[in-house]
Every structure is written in structure tokens, then in C-alpha cells.
Amino acid sequence: MTRTRTPVVSGWFTGEGDAFRLLGTRCSACTSVFFPREDASCRNPGCGGGDLEEVPLSPRGRVWSYTDGRYRPPSPYVSDPELPWEPRTLIAVELAAERLVVLGQAVPGVTVADLTVGMEVEVVPGVLSEDAETTWTTWHWQPTGARG
Template structure:
């Protein structure tokens, strides 16, 4: 008997799932400053002329493409409370400057793509990948993959 595990985001509300994976955050309606992870309090842009009570913040889905700003490999299992597969398998991470927002976001690179396959300036896109599994579910995160 085959059972399919439920797929759950490892961090709820930080990214959309499915075919159009996007980082989810907030943006100031007054000045357009984006925030990831989400900002719930007030716009922190000192040049913003909008209200400072948080009422100007709105839901925002970030662009799903960008260019590698920097990258490295992760050779050691992260300490608790971080969860990783057992046995631990090294992976690449990339700091990516988002296409529209021009801010840098760090994330894992998809399995099978290592640092030898990456270069600064390479175009990448967001996708969803498995961080770890337990008896109940498969827990997912956003990952970067090179654009073909």
C-alpha cells in the first residue's frame, strides 16, 4: 500500500507553493519599500513620508527571478533548532539579488547543483524543494535553480 505524504512549508507564510513559487512579505504602500521576511509594524525607510503606524503595509509577493550575488557550499549539519535530513547531505546556498526589488535573499540551491555549477551573475529562479521529511509530512522550503 502506497501512501503519499502531505507537503507542508517548513516556515508557514514565507513563500507560496505550487507552480509559481514566490517569497511572501510586505511592502509599504506609501514608498514601495519591500520587506522579507514580512514587516508587521511600520515602514522602516527613513525617507518614507507615509504614516508610521503600520497601516501603510500591504501583502507583497516578490519577483521569482534574480541573479546570483554570492554563493557557498554548506558542508556541515546545522545545529538545533535547525532541522536537516539525516544523514546530512552537503548543499549549495546562494545569495540572490531579486530582479525587481534589487534586494538580496539567501536560499538553498536545488539538489544536484553545486558550487562548481554556479557563477556570480547567473540567472536563477525560485522553486520549491524538500528540506526534510518525518513520518507525517514532507517539509518544503524555497530553493534557487539556474534558469536554462
């Protein structure tokens, strides 16, 4: 049986492989970029507002901070309580061009021992979880040059 690939949050990312990008929005008045995307109004308190346009975010950034999640997060995070919890490496990545920090998980196998503040990482497609019918897709951060 083939599982349906479904984004965990619709409209936050697009593409596959090298064309994979996180999607944000940019205000036409103040040029602020937002992630997660904003579709209603500019979140910049100093802006009178403008039209918001969807923009792909930079595919690479630098590690701003990182940690490991050693506990199962509470609801609404979905995880199978019958399976043992595996720690997740969480990374905050600074996107210089957009002047913002985006959070996400590291690719499986990357631990805090593999990371340093300031190192370059790239966004890649990832899987958050799977059930009998669905593969829930997301994004992961991967150190550059780590692809096989």
C-alpha cells in the same frame, strides 16, 4: 501513507510549479519591499511608516554570492543525526526590481562549481525535510533553463 505538505514557515511563499512565488511586503509610504515579510511596521529607518501589503517577489534574480555548507547546522535546524550530512549549496540572489537579496538553498544536484556571480536563477518549490507524517516545503534557487 500520504505525507502532509507543510511550509517550513507559513506565509513566506505560495503556489506550485510556474506559479510558485516568495511573498514579501511593501510599505505604502516609502515603497520598500521586505523579505522575510514584515507584518507590524516598516523596517526602513527613514520612513514614517505606512500600510504594509503582501506582494509576490520576482521569480528570477541574479546570483549575488554563493557558498557550500559543509557542516550540520546547530539547533533549531532539524536534521536526523543518524543520517550522514550532505553539503548544501547556499545562494544569495539579488532581486533587482525589489532591490534586495534573498538567501536560499540551490536545488539538489547544483554545486558551487555550477554557479557564477551574475548568472540568472529562478525560485522553485523545494523540500527541506520529511518525516513519517510531513513533507516540509521550502524554496530553492535553480539556474534558469535547468528544468527538464
